[in-house]
Amino acid sequence: MKAIGFKKSLPIEDQDSFIEFETVKPIPGANDLLVKIQAVSVNPVDYKIRQSAAKNNVLETPKIIGWDAVGIVEAIGEKVNRFKVGDEVFYAGDITKSGSNAEYQIVDERIVGRKPKSLQAKEAAVMPLTSLTAWEILFDRIRINPEKDKGKTILIIGGAGGVGSIAIQLAKKVANLTVIATASRPESTEWCKQQGADFVVKHKNLIDEVRAIGFQQVDYIVDFVDVNQYWSAFVELIKPQGHIGSISDPVESVNIRQLKGKSVSFHWELMFTRSMFQTEDMIEQHHILNKIADLLDNGTIKTTLEEAFTGFNAENFKKAHQLLESGKTIGKIAITF
Known part of the structure; x- marks a missing residue:
């Protein structure tokens, strides 16, 4: 062959x-x-x-x-x-x-x-790969319940990418969440809106961007870009008892201890875990x-x-x-x- x-x-x-x-x-x-x-x-x-x-x-x-x-x-x-x-x-x-x-x-x-x-x-x-990744991070790792958690807020980092695109759809249309996605260009912003995002903010100055649209904090954050780059913003923006999930490959350590005061849970997702093990x-x-x-x-x-x-x-x-x-x-x- x-x-x-x-x-x-x-x-x-x-x-x-x-x-x-x-x-x-x-x-x-x-x-x-x-x-x-x-x-x-x-x-x-x-x-x-x-x-x-x-x-x-x-x-x-x-x-x-x-x-x-x-x-x-x-x-x-x-x-x-x-x-x-x-x-x-x-x-x-x-x-x-x-x-x-x-x-x-x-x-x-x-x-x-x-x-x-x-x-x-x-x-x-x-x-397949992006749907499995997005589904697992939302429903298997964070364990969002579409009925109980309806209307809660989720911030999706990298909304126009492969995983982000389907994560927006699943978060909005299956999990019934209020979806905030990040994008950096007019065409990627428009794409995120087409996938169902309620709000689209820019990657830079993330804290100010999210608060400018009326949200002091969010219930969930999922990172499809770079957990190191946005870590301090995540710590600030996540609600007490909230959940953060990531698929990125950090080159530096992340200080999980910063989440302790808010009792925030952190979740890794790798779509290949089930088949690998x-x-x-x-x-x-x-x-x-x-x-x-x-x-x-x-x-x-x-x-x-x-x-x-x-x-x-x-x-x-x-x-x-x-x-x-x-x-x-x-x-x-x-x-x-």
């Missing part, structure tokens, strides 16, 4: 930053699906791993990355009981295994959901993805696709990574095969 990967961590402009190659078509294990992939999307985790996985050495076998896919089940393992051959599926996969930038991929059925019927492959491909509740990702598919199909939420490339080739992956690395993308980018 054809796959796209890399042997060395190189700048994306380099000719060999991505290479096309042939490899053996994988065989599904007992709990696995073999999926013929139709479309994928790119996420920041993709370029972070591309930039670091082979920084000091050249890999013997090219590394295949990619953690978002839509495809058709071509074969199933002997213990699979949730899917059958011919089913259309979408998933984010497992960071410890070979990625989705290939013609075929094997994936554990417990982290796979049914593809939304109303969406094209490219529209569905951009949803084969947790007892790993099946939850299957259930979450099916809920997301239902929400997409009934129109409660919408795809966050903003740009798509057609053609399974190294050049399209280079273009997608260049855009993502610019830090100026809005929504998500897909590549159709």
Whole structure:
């Protein structure tokens, strides 16, 4: 089968930053699906791993990355009981295994959901990783209750990004919260409003920006950008007994002790935790993805696709990574095969 990967961590402009190659078509294990992939999307985790996985050495076998896919089940393992051959599926996969930038991929059925019927492959491909991340941080980590917590305030840092875009929708349309999102440009501000944000503020002078729209403090803060950069603002803006969640990778320590006086809870979220550690509740990702598919199909939420490339080739992956690395993308980018 054809796959796209890399042997060395190189700048994306380099000719060999991505290479096309042939490899053996994988065989599904007992709990696995073999999926013929139709479309994928790119996420920041993709370029972070591309930039670091082979920084000091050249890999013997090219590394295949990619953690978002839509495809058709071509074969199933002997213990699979949730899917059958011919089913259309979408998933984010497992960071410890070979990625989705290939013609075929094997994936554990417990982290796979049914593809939304109303969406094209490219529209569905951009949803799994960001939807799982946003759902888990809101409902599994912070444990927001849509009935009990209705009307409470949430500040979403990085509202126009991939995770921020779907977090706005879930916070507004599922959790019933008052949503304040951050954005820095007119086009990203408009995007956040389109996703359902009640208010959009600028990243800079965050405390003043939030208070200028009438909120002294907020019940929840979720960070999709940089917990170090905004930490002092979080400490000031969070309500007593509030919750802060983050997916960012701090380069410096954060002083959790600053939250003690307010009895504030802090939550880390990594979408890959369940699959990496084969947790007892790993099946939850299957259930979450099916809920997301239902929400997409009934129109409660919408795809966050903003740009798509057609053609399974190294050049399209280079273009997608260049855009993502610019830090100026809005929504998500897909590549159709």
